[in-house]
Amino acid sequence: MTMASEHPRANLQPLTLHIPEPKFRPGDAVDFAEVDVPPAGEARRPDTADKASDFIDLAYTLVRVLDDDGNAVGPWDPKLSPDVMRRMLRSMALLRAFDERMFRAQRQGKTSFYMKALGEEAVAVAAAYALDYEDMCFPSYRQQGLLIARGWSLVDMMNQIYSNTADRLGGKQLPIMYSVKEAGFFSISGNLTTQYPQAVGWAMASAAKGDTRIAATWCGEGSTAEGDFHSACTFAAVYRAPVIFNVVNNQWAISSFSGFAGAEATTFAARAVGYGIAGLRVDGNDALAVYAATEWAAERARTNQGPTLIEHFTYRAEGHSTSDDPGQYRSEGEPNAWPLGDPIKRLKDHLIAIGEWDEERHAAQDKELAEQVKAAQKEAEKNGILGHGLHQPLESLFDGVFEELPWHLKEQRQQMLDEETASGRPWDRKA
Amino acid sequence: MSDMTQAPESEATDAEPTTRMNMIQAINSAMDIMMERDPDVIVMGEDVGYFGGVFRATAGLQAKHGKTRVFDTPITECGIIGVAVGMGAYGLRPVPEIQFADYIYPALDQLVSEAARLRYRSAGEFTSPITVRSPFGGGIFGGQTHSQSPEGLFTHMSGIKTVIPSTPYDAKGLLIAAIEDNDPTLFFEPKRIYNGPFDGYWDRPSQNWSKHPAGEVPTGYYKIELGKAKIVRAGEALTILAYGTMVHVCAAVVAEARIDAEIVDLRTLVPLDIETIEASVKKTGRCMIVHEATRTSGFGAELSAIVQERCFYHLEAPIERVTGFDTPYPHSLEWAYFPGPVRIGEALKKIMKDA
Ligand SMILES: Cc1ncc(C[n+]2csc(CCOP(=O)(O)OP(=O)(O)O)c2C)c(N)n1
Numbered sequence: 001m002t003m004a005s006e007h008p009r010a011n012l013q014p015l016t017l018h019i020p021e022p023k024f025r026p027g028d029a030v031d032f033a034e035v036d037v038p039p040a041g042e043a044r045r046p047d048t049a050d051k052a053s054d055f056i057d058l059a060y061t062l063v064r065v066l067d068d069d070g071n072a073v074g075p076w077d078p079k080l081s082p083d084v085m086r087r088m089l090r091s092m093a094l095l096r097a098f099d100e101r102m103f104r105a106q107r108q109g110k111t112s113f114y115m116k117a118l119g120e121e122a123v124a125v126a127a128a129y130a131l132d133y134e135d136m137c138f139p140s141y142r143q144q145g146l147l148i149a150r151g152w153s154l155v156d157m158m159n160q161i162y163s164n165t166a167d168r169l170g171g172k173q174l175p176i177m178y179s180v181k182e183a184g185f186f187s188i189s190g191n192l193t194t195q196y197p198q199a200v201g202w203a204m205a206s207a208a209k210g211d212t213r214i215a216a217t218w219c220g221e222g223s224t225a226e227g228d229f230h231s232a233c234t235f236a237a238v239y240r241a242p243v244i245f246n247v248v249n250n251q252w253a254i255s256s257f258s259g260f261a262g263a264e265a266t267t268f269a270a271r272a273v274g275y276g277i278a279g280l281r282v283d284g285n286d287a288l289a290v291y292a293a294t295e296w297a298a299e300r301a302r303t304n305q306g307p308t309l310i311e312h313f314t315y316r317a318e319g320h321s322t323s324d325d326p327g328q329y330r331s332e333g334e335p336n337a338w339p340l341g342d343p344i345k346r347l348k349d350h351l352i353a354i355g356e357w358d359e360e361r362h363a364a365q366d367k368e369l370a371e372q373v374k375a376a377q378k379e380a381e382k383n384g385i386l387g388h389g390l391h392q393p394l395e396s397l398f399d400g401v402f403e404e405l406p407w408h409l410k411e412q413r414q415q416m417l418d419e420e421t422a423s424g425r426p427w428d429r430k431a
Numbered sequence: 432m433s434d435m436t437q438a439p440e441s442e443a444t445d446a447e448p449t450t451r452m453n454m455i456q457a458i459n460s461a462m463d464i465m466m467e468r469d470p471d472v473i474v475m476g477e478d479v480g481y482f483g484g485v486f487r488a489t490a491g492l493q494a495k496h497g498k499t500r501v502f503d504t505p506i507t508e509c510g511i512i513g514v515a516v517g518m519g520a521y522g523l524r525p526v527p528e529i530q531f532a533d534y535i536y537p538a539l540d541q542l543v544s545e546a547a548r549l550r551y552r553s554a555g556e557f558t559s560p561i562t563v564r565s566p567f568g569g570g571i572f573g574g575q576t577h578s579q580s581p582e583g584l585f586t587h588m589s590g591i592k593t594v595i596p597s598t599p600y601d602a603k604g605l606l607i608a609a610i611e612d613n614d615p616t617l618f619f620e621p622k623r624i625y626n627g628p629f630d631g632y633w634d635r636p637s638q639n640w641s642k643h644p645a646g647e648v649p650t651g652y653y654k655i656e657l658g659k660a661k662i663v664r665a666g667e668a669l670t671i672l673a674y675g676t677m678v679h680v681c682a683a684v685v686a687e688a689r690i691d692a693e694i695v696d697l698r699t700l701v702p703l704d705i706e707t708i709e710a711s712v713k714k715t716g717r718c719m720i721v722h723e724a725t726r727t728s729g730f731g732a733e734l735s736a737i738v739q740e741r742c743f744y745h746l747e748a749p750i751e752r753v754t755g756f757d758t759p760y761p762h763s764l765e766w767a768y769f770p771g772p773v774r775i776g777e778a779l780k781k782i783m784k785d786a
């Protein structure tokens with residue numbers, strides 16, 4: 001190719017290519033002073049019947065309720081009873097305890113994979129409290145908090161993580177890729193953002209049938225780059241689908257910072273503006289703000305005002321997964337320096353500030369939850385752990401490819417069973 | 432594995448210094464060298480920049496060649512390939528990475544309708560000299576979306592070349608050839624053997640490339656012509672056609688069964704080395720085809736048809752196809768899915784029954 005210097009247009013100013021770069025890399029001292037954190041209570045709360053184009057400003061600010069002193073302030077305060085807030089706090093703490101234990105189980109060789117939601121517990125938990133139990137969730141892999149907040153069995157979740165005899169998915173899916181129809185929790189895909197248009201389809205179906213249920217979906221900020229995200233926004237806008245789009249902006253997508261998804265130029269909530277749908281940008285570490293925004297978006301959806309896109313501004317405090325070492329690409333100082341704090345601590349501080357909670361009770365609860373998770377783990381491990389081999393009947397490998405097995409799969413199933421015989425040893429190598 | 436002890440082939444000049452590499456290092460070296468030789472080569476993909484890729488295949492490349500030549504991309508496979516096509520139209524030679532082959536499907540339209548047809552539809556005005564690298568295959572408990580072998584989708588599409596190495600030596604030489612090639616090439620990397628060859632027994636200690644002759648890799652430039660298979664074990668009893676991880680599994684099974692098989696490592700699926708295949712099958716009179724991908728419409732079906740068309744009167748037994756089953760890749764039952772030593776061994780017995 002011709003070099004730029006010998007180019008016939010060489011007298012013109014040369015172009016340069018912009019490559020985003022995060023502020024901090026390993027070893028750097030972290031100062032998040034440039035992260036704009038508006039005061040709690042400042043953002044206005046439009047009527048749920050207002051037109052999306054009337055409150056575009058809310059896509060560029062942060063809806064915050066909890067201030068630095070643990071007060072709930074401003075028009076977005078959902079005014080929850082202390083009892084509901086205590087239950088939300090408990091769900092978040094349970095999620096953290098669950099993550100902690102299962103992460104460790106993977107490290108002990110008990111299963112192949114795990115992903116934590118550390119630091120972003122409020123996003124899934126508070127949304128679950130704001131939605132109706134009957135509303136349908138289309139999560140990504142980091143919203144196990146929905147199941148926990150909906151009171152789903154920890155043992156059942158662990159069975160899936162262990163691919164054991166009681167795994168409702170028969171060992172067919174990667175750990176944490178749950179599917180719990182009963183709890184309104186759609187089958188998680190390993191392929192990013194595929195759930196977004198699916199949530200729209202579910203919501204359109206619900207509307208077409210004159211149902212009252214709405215759909216909600218989640219993806220990470222990195223995942224908004226996928227085409228499916230944009231297809232979903234277009235469909236939802238066109239048909240005013242009763243759906244809530246949640247973008248969990250936890251700043252990182254494996255090793256890539258949010259700038260590689262467009263965050264240098266604008267917010268993720270602002271994606272909504274171009275599609276003409278309602279957009280809110282929310283402090284994702286503020287459980288009350290997440291609750292209020294979800295409740296508001298749900299109200300819009302239920303009254304046929306169409307979709308809302310909520311950006312949850314938060315931070316992924318742990319590595320991407322058990323296969324990841326974040327020390328390779330970001331400063332170890334980031335999680336602690338994050339200006340929006342720890343979502344559990346913030347709700348706890350609020351409950352303490354209003355005299356509805358105290359440190360002793362909190363410590364006792366943490367202990368109790370750790371015991372609860374430990375007991376669940378013991379129970380689940382009675383059904384086996386992946387590290388100890390196969391727990392499913394071999395022939396189940398072919399279940400679910402189709403409703404009914406065609407001839408060629410029947411043949412292959414027989415072939416597999418013959419292989420087991422030929423191998424001279426049973427393949428269900430339980431310890 | 433003692434059958435795979437042949438010296439690296441003549442493509443490398445004998446005087447070249449060599450060193451020990453695993454497959455990831457060999458792939459890294461190929462990109463590094465090509466970026467040094469050709470300022471138009473660029474590397475891009477999810478997490479390939481500062482971090483150096485989730486499998487570390489691009490480690491150090493950004494620091495050495497700069498951010499405008501090695502960079503992270505947004506998470507959109509369709510975008511990655513579409514942008515690569517555009518860069519190719521400008522005159523660059525992009526080497527995009529798709530993090531796992533399981534995530535290549537969003538890019539299908541740009542690959543199949545665009546990259547693969549640009550030369551044809553523009554009468555050569557525009558071409559797509561892009562090389563798409565992607566780790567593929569299972570055996571790592573990666574579940575349904577970190578294990579698939581989608582090569583058959585692409586061999587079915589006219590206009591794309593498909594390359595699959597089975598050793599560090601081949602990986603480097605083939606990748607350099609793919610990058611130099613002026614047509615779009617899919618370079619599928621068998622991730623199960625990134626760190627060492629695999630005999631098919633998941634419960635035996637894993638090996639690494641340091642003891643394998645093809646783990647000795649020239650440090651400099653060399654290439655292995657696309658479209659040339661390699662006979663990794665010469666033999667008379669039957670021909671085994673395989674590629675990627677399955678080359679090693681077959682070699683181990685054959686060694687254990689003491690069968691004088693001729694193992695042909697295809698290395699490139701499109702264009703196929705028909706001469707080597709034909710000569711081998713005509714010599715042995717038997718043909719077994721082994722791949723990890725699902726069976727129906729897999730590349731084995733094409734191989735079976737082509738061998739039948741060209742070698743029918745030399746065949747002494749029906750062609751055997753050994754493949755993964757026609758199911759998604761399961762998580763816990765992955766070794767029941769995997770076409771391992773037992774499946775291959777049973778097929779061997781069948782094809783050699785009347786020998
Ligand atoms: C289609 C597709 N491409 C790539 C991947 C690999 N991958 C898994 S998670 C991930 C990062 C996603 O980041 P983000 O959307 O920010 O979500 P987070 O992990 O932060 O929750 C990538 C690239 C995938 N699973 N699917």
Ligand SMILES: [Mg+2]
Pocket residue numbers: 220221222248249250251252253254316
């Ligand atoms: Mg993220």
